[in-house]
Amino acid sequence: MNQADPTPMPTPEKGRLLVSWGAPAKNGLALVCIPWAGAGAAPFRSWSPVLDDVSTVYGLRLAGRESRRMEPPADTVAEVVCDIVAELVGLGVPRVALFGQCFGAVLAFELAKALAKSDHDIEVAHLLVASQLPPPYFAEADLEAEHDLMQYVPENFREEPDFVELLLPVIAADISLVSRYIYEPGAPLAVPLTVVYGAHDSQLSRDRVDAWRWETTGPTNFCEIAEGDHLFGGEAWLRLAATVRAALTCRTASDV
Numbered sequence: 001m002n003q004a005d006p007t008p009m010p011t012p013e014k015g016r017l018l019v020s021w022g023a024p025a026k027n028g029l030a031l032v033c034i035p036w037a038g039a040g041a042a043p044f045r046s047w048s049p050v051l052d053d054v055s056t057v058y059g060l061r062l063a064g065r066e067s068r069r070m071e072p073p074a075d076t077v078a079e080v081v082c083d084i085v086a087e088l089v090g091l092g093v094p095r096v097a098l099f100g101q102c103f104g105a106v107l108a109f110e111l112a113k114a115l116a117k118s119d120h121d122i123e124v125a126h127l128l129v130a131s132q133l134p135p136p137y138f139a140e141a142d143l144e145a146e147h148d149l150m151q152y153v154p155e156n157f158r159e160e161p162d163f164v165e166l167l168l169p170v171i172a173a174d175i176s177l178v179s180r181y182i183y184e185p186g187a188p189l190a191v192p193l194t195v196v197y198g199a200h201d202s203q204l205s206r207d208r209v210d211a212w213r214w215e216t217t218g219p220t221n222f223c224e225i226a227e228g229d230h231l232f233g234g235e236a237w238l239r240l241a242a243t244v245r246a247a248l249t250c251r252t253a254s255d256v
Contacts, residue, residue, distance in 0.1 A: 035101055045059070073174070077180075188215050198229050
């Protein structure tokens with residue numbers, strides 16, 4: 001949904017929720033990428049060649065979009081998280097890094113917590129979140145989002161009324177899903193955390209994302225992307241991928 005990538009890519013491996021475009025990474029690390037409200041797995045297709053020697057890139061395809069367009073949306077965040085965990089177990093993934101953007105950061109955060117508590121023996125190697133307020137303020141972000149659903153439509157599609165008409169109900173369903181989510185404070189995670197925000201994001205700043213640090217006992221890094229807006233459109237999208245790569249390389253270098 002960002003700039004077109006002219007490089008031929010492998011046919012995607014299709015799961016119910018998770019889609020990957022490359023061969024499994026030799027280090028066994030899977031990067032689960034959870035998009036913003038209304039988006040599907042497709043935006044992460046261009047990330048695969050950037051990260052294929054570091055991790056297997058999986059894009060999350062929720063109900064209501066792409067090949068699952070006719071499926072009804074999930075009722076709760078917990079339901080979505082449970083489904084993702086089940087698919088990761090089915091794929092035999094030993095280690096995961098979780099990336100979530102905007103709406104997706106809520107799911108990534110809860111997925112990290114669920115995996116940390118589960119007995120499935122899947123290690124969470126890193127949590128990366130972008131364009132999202134810290135968990136205690138998720139509800140505040142939901143309130144802002146409900147007033148401007150168009151902020152989740154990429155600029156290159158805003159002049160296509162038929163596409164926007166199809167997309168807005170999906171965005172609204174995602175925002176509604178997160179609006180029913182209740183943040184429950186508890187023991188922090190014990191994983192490295194990377195928090196990313198765009199320099200041109202009118203909703204966020206370094207100060208507004210600082211409280212993410214309290215959600216983990218692991219190291220926390222804050223990264224501002226100079227070209228980035230809220231959705232990291234255009235060239236900022238691949239700069240975001242490079243930032244994710246840098247974070248994972250730092251973590252995985254000691255494991256190789």
